Amino acid sequence: MQLEFLASYMPIFTSFVVLFAIYLIAALSLNMEYGYGGIPNFGHVFFISVGAYTAGVLTARTVDYLASIKAGYCSGQASVMRTAYLASHPIEAVGLFVASLILGAILGGLFGYLGSYPALRLKEDFLAITLIFIGDMGRIIARNEEGIVCALTGLTGIANPLSFIKDVNTRSIAYALIVVAFAVLAYVYVQKLAQSPFGRLLKAVRDDDLAAMALGKVVPKVRGEIMIIGSALAAIAGVLRTFYIQGVVADDFQPLITFLILTMVILGGMANNKGVILGTLIMTALDQFISPSFMSMLGITVEFDVTYMKYIIIGLIIILVLMFRPQGAIPEGPVETPALELSRSSEWDVEEKLEIGVETGSGGSEKREQGDNQPAG
Amino acid sequence: MTAILQLRDVAKYFGGIRAVDGVSFDLEERQIVGLIGPNGSGKTTLINLISGVYKPDRGKILFRGEDITGLDPWEIYHKGIVRSFQVPRLFEKMLVVENVMVAHRNQKGENPLIAPIHSKWRDQEVEYARRSLQTIREFGLSRVRNNWATELSGGQMKLVEITRSMMSEPRVLLLDEPAAGVAPKLAREIFGHIVRIRDEYGLTFLIIEHRLDILFDYVERVLVMNYGELIYDGDPEGVYKDPRVIDAYLGE
Amino acid sequence: MDLSIPLMNSLTLGSLYTLMALGLTMSFSVTKIANFAHAELVTVGGYVTALLVNWMGFGLGESLIAAFIASALLAVAMDEGVFKPMIKRGSKPLFLLVASIGIGLVVRYILFIYADLNAVITLQAQTNVQIIGRFGRAGITTMHLWIFPITIASVVLLHLMFHYTKPGKALRAMADNEDLARVSGVKIYTLRRLMWFIAGGITGVAGGLWAAYSVITPEIGWYALLRIFAASILGGLVSFWGTIAGGLIVGFAENFGITFMNTYFNVNTAYRPLISFVIIVIVLLIKPTGFAGFDLMEWIKERRKKGGE
Numbered sequence: 003m004q005l006e007f008l009a010s011y012m013p014i015f016t017s018f019v020v021l022f023a024i025y026l027i028a029a030l031s032l033n034m035e036y037g038y039g040g041i042p043n044f045g046h047v048f049f050i051s052v053g054a055y056t057a058g059v060l061t062a063r064t065v066d067y068l069a070s071i072k073a074g075y076c077s078g079q080a081s082v083m084r085t086a087y088l089a090s091h092p093i094e095a096v097g098l099f100v101a102s103l104i105l106g107a108i109l110g111g112l113f114g115y116l117g118s119y120p121a122l123r124l125k126e127d128f129l130a131i132t133l134i135f136i137g138d139m140g141r142i143i144a145r146n147e148e149g150i151v152c153a154l155t156g157l158t159g160i161a162n163p164l165s166f167i168k169d170v171n172t173r174s175i176a177y178a179l180i181v182v183a184f185a186v187l188a189y190v191y192v193q194k195l196a197q198s199p200f201g202r203l204l205k206a207v208r209d210d211d212l213a214a215m216a217l218g219k220v221v222p223k224v225r226g227e228i229m230i231i232g233s234a235l236a237a238i239a240g241v242l243r244t245f246y247i248q249g250v251v252a253d254d255f256q257p258l259i260t261f262l263i264l265t266m267v268i269l270g271g272m273a274n275n276k277g278v279i280l281g282t283l284i285m286t287a288l289d290q291f292i293s294p295s296f297m298s299m300l301g302i303t304v305e306f307d308v309t310y311m312k313y314i315i316i317g318l319i320i321i322l323v324l325m326f327r328p329q330g331a332i333p334e335g336p337v338e339t340p341a342l343e344l345s346r347s348s349e350w351d352v353e354e355k356l357e358i359g360v361e362t363g364s365g366g367s368e369k370r371e372q373g374d375n376q377p378a379g
Numbered sequence: 380m381t382a383i384l385q386l387r388d389v390a391k392y393f394g395g396i397r398a399v400d401g402v403s404f405d406l407e408e409r410q411i412v413g414l415i416g417p418n419g420s421g422k423t424t425l426i427n428l429i430s431g432v433y434k435p436d437r438g439k440i441l442f443r444g445e446d447i448t449g450l451d452p453w454e455i456y457h458k459g460i461v462r463s464f465q466v467p468r469l470f471e472k473m474l475v476v477e478n479v480m481v482a483h484r485n486q487k488g489e490n491p492l493i494a495p496i497h498s499k500w501r502d503q504e505v506e507y508a509r510r511s512l513q514t515i516r517e518f519g520l521s522r523v524r525n526n527w528a529t530e531l532s533g534g535q536m537k538l539v540e541i542t543r544s545m546m547s548e549p550r551v552l553l554l555d556e557p558a559a560g561v562a563p564k565l566a567r568e569i570f571g572h573i574v575r576i577r578d579e580y581g582l583t584f585l586i587i588e589h590r591l592d593i594l595f596d597y598v599e600r601v602l603v604m605n606y607g608e609l610i611y612d613g614d615p616e617g618v619y620k621d622p623r624v625i626d627a628y629l630g631e
Numbered sequence: 632m633d634l635s636i637p638l639m640n641s642l643t644l645g646s647l648y649t650l651m652a653l654g655l656t657m658s659f660s661v662t663k664i665a666n667f668a669h670a671e672l673v674t675v676g677g678y679v680t681a682l683l684v685n686w687m688g689f690g691l692g693e694s695l696i697a698a699f700i701a702s703a704l705l706a707v708a709m710d711e712g713v714f715k716p717m718i719k720r721g722s723k724p725l726f727l728l729v730a731s732i733g734i735g736l737v738v739r740y741i742l743f744i745y746a747d748l749n750a751v752i753t754l755q756a757q758t759n760v761q762i763i764g765r766f767g768r769a770g771i772t773t774m775h776l777w778i779f780p781i782t783i784a785s786v787v788l789l790h791l792m793f794h795y796t797k798p799g800k801a802l803r804a805m806a807d808n809e810d811l812a813r814v815s816g817v818k819i820y821t822l823r824r825l826m827w828f829i830a831g832g833i834t835g836v837a838g839g840l841w842a843a844y845s846v847i848t849p850e851i852g853w854y855a856l857l858r859i860f861a862a863s864i865l866g867g868l869v870s871f872w873g874t875i876a877g878g879l880i881v882g883f884a885e886n887f888g889i890t891f892m893n894t895y896f897n898v899n900t901a902y903r904p905l906i907s908f909v910i911i912v913i914v915l916l917i918k919p920t921g922f923a924g925f926d927l928m929e930w931i932k933e934r935r936k937k938g939g940e
């Protein structure tokens with residue numbers, strides 16, 4: 003009895019975990035670009051869709067070819083046949099999954115590099131405007147493009163790489179583990195990047211690009227690099243999503259998705275990857291639990307579509323955080339490199355007199371103040 | 380002596396304003412040269428032109444005989460010409476020590492492919508950190524080295540700005556009012572330090588400064604600008620006797 | 632090929648875009664906030680108008696006045712409630728932009744809930760539209776008698792206000808000096824409030840006219856926003872005459888561009904918004920620092936000078 007009860011909640015739990023992990027990759031990528039790099043890539047959803055569509059198109063086309071599926075590319079029949087093929091051909095299924103990840107990341111990086119072109123030329127608010135609309139233009143093209151992405155029908159039958167596993171529960175838990183593994187990898191990667199001279203370089207370019215240039219930093223190159231890295235990560239999130247929902251359709255990539263992810267970053271704390279985990283957790287919960295299906299499960303009837311409530315709350319969170327705690331839940335800290343460790347050691351506390359010139363200030367009072375002056379210690 | 384930096388008829392106009400209007404001079408290697416002139420006479424603009432922040436409308440800039448006119452700021456930096464800013468431009472959300480660390484050249488860990496593998500750049504980072512901290516100490520900033528850049532006083536920001544420009548092993552340093560807003564004692568220390576660096580490493584300095592009493596104790600040559608033109612080029616003693624300089628800048 | 636219909640459509644849409652963009656031009660030039668919630672000022676104006684006309688039996692004129700007041704108050708509330716406190720705390724312009732996205736979401740989805748509960752997700756103000764003349768094959772209707780005069784009057788009045796009245800001149804001074812836009816002080820606050828009131832009001836009227844001209848949804852403002860930005864950006868975001876030119880260019884470029892490409896290249900008409908997007912991108916690439924202060928004549932002069940050398 004008890005077990006059955008728990009089991010009935012298992013799908014909700016796994017779907018939550020998968021979505022959380024996918025959102026986390028996307029949010030970490032936006033945090034790299036915007037939090038660390040200062041590039042307001044508010045067209046983020048576009049780069050996710052690049053990965054999502056890469057997975058969809060690559061898998062659909064390849065399976066149609068391998069299984070000689072003659073039914074229309076966008077038809078429901080083809081979708082059923084693809085699913086059946088992938089379930090019975092584990093090697094091909096896994097191979098396509100891996101290939102999609104690689105190709106998706108490459109294409110995402112390529113589009114990111116193109117996106118860095120306006121990023122070099124525009125002032126940040128105009129850049130934000132341009133990127134927000136870029137994000138939506140991609141969707142407008144996709145929802146009208148029949149031949150490659152099947153417009154509003156979308157690509158379907160992009161079955162899970164693990165669909166050879168017959169038991170649905172086991173399969174979804176296994177896929178959840180894969181996605182979580184990717185999220186962990188992504189976190190370790192961005193955290194390593196952030197806590198390195200590269201992270202410091204990003205922050206310098208973000209805080210004052212002219213000063214960074216004067217200190218020899220090739221700012222266009224740095225912006226290009228971070229857009230490539232960020233967009234490749236976003237695309238990976240898109241690939242994982244396509245295989246999770248087993249398809250991809252244009253209207254999944256509304257600008258609202260970017261704003262949801264942006265809220266994760268702002269709420270958690272910009273330029274703080276730990277904060278982003280927290281922000282993503284809170285916002286994923288909101289995204290999942292303020293939904294018609296969850297409401298009906300709880301037996302709550304609402305007269306209107308509850309997703310509206312979700313967006314109102316997202317809007318309110320954005321406003322309130324920016325008004326009252328713009329640094330987010332966990333504020334940005336310094337870049338933790340060995341240099342900082344060294345700097346924290348008391349060995350460097352003693353003031354040395356310059357060799358030429360007169361004595362500086364009075365040593366005694368300096369020592370006393372020291373404790374208060376070291377927030378990072 | 381050889382000329383390390385040469386300006387040939389360099390000009391920059393902002394709309395109708397002739398900010399720099401046909402300036403030519405040579406900087407000899409190991410020289411410490413003062414650049415003075417009334418407010419708005421084009422001194423900062425001149426540094427902006429040399430350092431690649433602005434492209435000149437006319438004229439040529441040569442570094443060791445090589446034409447560097449119109450290169451990007453980072454290219455100029457990598458040639459060995461480094462500048463500081465009149466109004467400090469610190470990286471706000473970074474600690475003082477981080478601000479200084481950024482300035483080092485050829486950092487392995489700045490390559491995103493190498494950056495995630497910390498062992499590849501750790502040694503270099505530690506070495507750079509020692510040099511940074513040493514210089515921070517020399518400039519009397521040890522006490523605030525682990526503070527946020529925004530927590531400094533105006534004078535301290537100025538000091539970080541100069542410390543930073545020193546980190547990059549430059550050949551020519553262009554300093555825009557390094558001692559402005561710095562207490563006289565410390566100002567003299569900074570200049571003493573500049574002389575020492577010149578002697579030790581053979582650097583060349585072009586220094587903008589309004590505090591002539593201090594400046595003239597350390598420089599061997601003075602350039603005076605007025606309305607974008609060079610009106611005096613000679614030793615410090617001559618400045619006080621030159622009628623045009625007196626008229627335009629010194630007053631009676 | 633008969634061009635009278637696309638011509639009339641372009642003119643009508645161009646006027647509506649102009650009217651929607653005037654408020655953005657005004658608020659951006661004075662406060663330097665790229666206000667994404669501007670979209671919702673359009674939508675609220677549209678809903679107020681449509682509901683008053685359809686449910687209360689108001690005339691279009693009275694309803695537009697109500698729309699003016701509703702959107703004007705909303706605009707003032709946005710500034711007082713969010714932007715002003717944020718500026719006081721020294722927020723960056725980009726944060727103000729993000730906050731405006733937040734405001735937009737809140738207003739839009741409150742409207743959605745309201746519309747859902749009252750079954751007015753799609754809505755049009757039922758006015759008695761009569762054809763009063765012909766222009767080629769296109770009809771000239773009573774709607775056009777509302778849209779064209781209101782647009783022209785708004786541009787003229789704003790121009791007169793900004794050039795010949797004291798508060799108008801003061802607002803222009805604020806627009807020219809970015810620091811002034813961030814200074815606090817009672818007088819400046821009163822001016823700002825006045826500015827938001829007028830900017831919001833005009834935008835509300837534009838939404839109201841849209842509701843009478845065509846069907847609206849709670850997302851109508853968001854869909855129009857791309858065109859609004861394109862018109863404002865083309866107009867340099869500083870001049871009202873520039874905005875009218877921008878609005879018309881957007882109207883014409885979209886209608887003729889898509890008709891042309893559809894006829895000759897078989898391009899799907901749903902790609903219409905791409906034209907406005909391309910306009911934004913092109914203008915920004917010409918003047919990457921942003922459109923504030925962009926003066927076409929100045930730019931052409933500069934090019935000539937460079938070419939002559």
Ligand SMILES: Nc1ncnc2c1ncn2[C@@H]1O[C@H](COP(=O)(O)OP(=O)(O)OP(=O)(O)O)[C@@H](O)[C@H]1O
Binds near residue numbers: 396418424
């Ligand atoms: N980016 C710019 N745009 C327009 N005019 C400028 C710009 N930069 C400088 N100017 C103008 O060029 C002239 C020279 O300015 P510059 O900053 O070089 O003077 P300066 O000699 O450094 O003065 P100070 O001693 O006050 O620092 C001034 O008239 C200034 O207004």
Ligand SMILES: [Mg+2]
Binds near residue numbers: 422424465555
């Ligand atoms: Mg100066």
